[in-house]
Structure formats: C-alpha cells, structure tokens
Amino acid sequence: MLSQFNQFLLNFSLLITSLLFAFLPLRHIKRISPTSPIRIRLIVGVIAGLISVLLVLNSVTYDGAKVDLRLVALVTAFYYGGWVSGGITMVAIIGARFIITPPGAYEGLILTALICSALLVTASVYRRFASHTLKDYLILIAIGIGYSLPALYLLTETFTRFLEISLVYIIFILLGGYVTYRFLQELRKHFQFVQMQQELALTDGLTNLANRRKLDETLASYDKDGFAFSVLIVDIDFFKSVNDTYGHDGGDVVLRQLSHLLEHCCPDKAMVGRYGGEEFVLLLPDMPLKEAVRLGETIRSACADQHFVFSTYPAFHVTLSIGVAASDQAATSFEVVQKADQSLYQAKQTGRNKVVAYSEVD
Incomplete structure (x- = not known):
C-alpha cells in the first residue's frame, strides 16, 4: 500500500x-x-x-x-x-x-x-x-x-x-x-x-480617474501603435480662491464634481485623468483637432453653468481654461501634451474661461 x-x-x-x-x-x-x-x-x-x-x-x-x-x-x-x-x-x-x-x-x-x-x-x-x-x-x-x-x-x-x-x-x-x-x-x-x-x-485616489502614471503609459502606447489622437488640458480658474473660501474639503468637492462632468461629456474611448492639482488631461483617440475644440467648448460651457455645492455654503460656479492640441501637430505624444499646455497658458493669459487650440497660438 x-x-x-x-x-x-x-x-x-x-x-x-x-x-x-x-x-x-x-x-x-x-x-x-x-x-x-x-x-x-x-x-x-x-x-x-x-x-x-x-x-x-x-x-x-x-x-x-x-x-x-x-x-x-x-x-x-x-x-x-x-x-x-x-x-x-x-x-x-x-x-x-x-x-x-x-x-x-x-x-x-x-x-x-x-x-x-x-x-x-x-x-x-x-x-x-x-x-x-x-x-x-x-x-x-x-x-x-x-x-x-x-x-x-x-x-x-x-x-x-x-x-x-x-x-x-x-x-x-x-x-x-x-x-x-x-x-x-x-x-x-x-x-x-x-x-x-x-x-x-494607476488611479487618482480623490477622483478615481487615471493618474499621471496611467496617462503617461497610455501616451507611450499611442506612440508605439501610431494612434491619431487629440489632447485637452483642463485647468480650473482661480482654484486657489476656491480653497481659500471653502477650505481644502470644498476644493476636493469641486475636483470630484468636475471629474464626473468630464467623464459624462467625453466619448467612451476617451481617457480622463488628473494630471495633478486642479489640472486634468483628456486623451481622445481618433478625434481631430476641430472636433476636440468643440468638445472643449461643450465641457467649458457645462462647467460654467453647473452649480457646485459644498456643505451649507450657497451654490457657486467655477470656470475652466482649456488647451487643445492634436497628434498631427507634433512628432511624439508627449510633445502633443506640451503644445496643449502651451495653449492652456495662452488661454490663461488672454482672459481665462476659454478654449484655445494650438493652431491659434502665435
């Protein structure tokens, strides 16, 4: 046995x-x-x-x-x-x-x-x-x-x-x-x-969106596979005043509510991520620059109309500045992000609450 x-x-x-x-x-x-x-x-x-x-x-x-x-x-x-x-x-x-x-x-x-x-x-x-x-x-x-x-x-x-x-x-x-x-x-x-x-x-703990590491990995994969795409960089105007008025908890509420708005407005194939602080990045596969600009305008308008609510404070509004660039405007995906960031800077310098595409930058 x-x-x-x-x-x-x-x-x-x-x-x-x-x-x-x-x-x-x-x-x-x-x-x-x-x-x-x-x-x-x-x-x-x-x-x-x-x-x-x-x-x-x-x-x-x-x-x-x-x-x-x-x-x-x-x-x-x-x-x-x-x-x-x-x-x-x-x-x-x-x-x-x-x-x-x-x-x-x-x-x-x-x-x-x-x-x-x-x-x-x-x-x-x-x-x-x-x-x-x-x-x-x-x-x-x-x-x-x-x-x-x-x-x-x-x-x-x-x-x-x-x-x-x-x-x-x-x-x-x-x-x-x-x-x-x-x-x-x-x-x-x-x-x-x-x-x-x-x-x-690969997830931002506050908003449950993709974090910077996930966004960078996705951009690298776009380079590897040769995907055509556009980038929106979204920044909240005067976010410091939000924190000063409502505290950091109020600022966190704004970031979470904005993350929901961005996900709702974006197509299913898009990736929405928080790049850091009050800055968000949207990666839009197979979307040309003009269509990305229209999407940016939709997001900007929706955010300006939205009532943000925190605790017992009265409802308030925030606005967005958005920079846009497309993959046919740069050699690498990371250069596309840089050009979108330049467009965002232009939007901030020219009055905020607007969408600026890279082709419009002098």
Whole structure:
C-alpha cells in the first residue's frame, strides 16, 4: 500500500502544479462559471483536459485498473465551465485512457467512458438543485467515487486487493478535490488582489480617474501603435480662491464634481485623468483637432453653468481654461501634451474661461 500511496502523492503534486501554471492565462477573469462566454469555457475545458491527460498518463497501475485523480479534473471542469468544459475534459480523459490501454484489454477504457458520462449527466441534474459551494463540489467528487468503485472492483483480482487500492483512492480523491477547490479559490483571490493593487497604482485616489502614471503609459502606447489622437488640458480658474473660501474639503468637492462632468461629456474611448492639482488631461483617440475644440467648448460651457455645492455654503460656479492640441501637430505624444499646455497658458493669459487650440497660438 505504501507504494500506491507514494504514486498517488506524485499524481496529486502533478495536479496542483499543473493547476498553478495552466490557469495563469485566466487570472484577469473575475469569475468563471457555466454562463461565461463560450470562449472562456472552451479554454477551461482544454486546460482541464490537458491536466487530466497528464494525470492519466501518470496513473497508478493496480491489476487491471488505472487509478489517478482524473475525476478531480473532470468535476472541476464541469463545476466552472458546465457541459462545454466537462465534455472537452471527458474526451481528453477517454483519449488518454485509450493511449495507455493494451490491445484487446478494453474493459477499463469502456468503464472510464461510462463513469465520465454518468458523472456529467448526474452533475448536470444535481446542479439544478445546488448552489456554487465547496459542499456541492465535494458531493460531485463523492458521486464520481461512487461510480468508480464498482469499476475498481471489476478490474482488481481479489476483494482484498480492491480494499487496498480503494482506501487510498478515496482518501486521495477527496483530498485532491478539497485542495483543488481551495487552491483555485485562493488563487482567484490573489489574482484579484494583485489586479486591484495595479489599478490603485494607476488611479487618482480623490477622483478615481487615471493618474499621471496611467496617462503617461497610455501616451507611450499611442506612440508605439501610431494612434491619431487629440489632447485637452483642463485647468480650473482661480482654484486657489476656491480653497481659500471653502477650505481644502470644498476644493476636493469641486475636483470630484468636475471629474464626473468630464467623464459624462467625453466619448467612451476617451481617457480622463488628473494630471495633478486642479489640472486634468483628456486623451481622445481618433478625434481631430476641430472636433476636440468643440468638445472643449461643450465641457467649458457645462462647467460654467453647473452649480457646485459644498456643505451649507450657497451654490457657486467655477470656470475652466482649456488647451487643445492634436497628434498631427507634433512628432511624439508627449510633445502633443506640451503644445496643449502651451495653449492652456495662452488661454490663461488672454482672459481665462476659454478654449484655445494650438493652431491659434502665435
């Protein structure tokens, strides 16, 4: 029995290691379920199928039986991807079992096909009355064990031999199922945490807009891909007086309300970011200069008409100065930003509350 135990331990290690590397491509998907897009479920099925093939090819040979953790891969595929993923994994298991089956000894292959089919049918019925929990996952594993034990009995030479292998088999299948479920749950939490930290590193904490780092990364990608775009640099006029009158809390309220206005006015493809202080940058892909100027006028007018409210103070207004430039006016994206900044300076020097395009600068 110790030999079988050691072989199962190797099978178990192969399962966990394969899961770690195989599911890395899916780390950015928040949740995988039987209702996920078909492409995702196909990928899950292929991954689980490849893992099951590795498990079958490294199975424990006991009399006429080939024992391994393939059921864990099959249940996992169905649990996360439904019939699509489970079906792909079942085909992979049957194919791998066929490869290692000696000519003429097809009893194990036939039993494998029957067990996998019965498990998927039972799982599809059970899922209608179950929730997506660890208990339900382990029940499906237990059902698979229940279907496998009669096959083990038929393929082993004596009842004593059946008891020897079945005990180790039950322990490792249940343990493998539990560890696989917990491992995938913790792996998903870890990926979500890393993704959240990455988003926080690229997000302005006050306005939840893109921060300067994110804007600079996007500008660099525009250079790399050769995108045509325009830039609006938006600055709040006399923002210091807002802070002096209403305090920094009042200034923060203005910044947040303005960020909402900018997001509302901009097209979906645009990126709105806070460049620092009271200055905002809008990156507008595939938008020519004239259209960007019109958008700037829309934003300026909307802000001038908006009532800003803070605490018990009466509603008040703020105005914006906006500089505009386009990518066909400069060699690099960062030069476009510099030219938009020059236009903003011109707007400030010529009376504020206006939009100035770079082509208008003398």
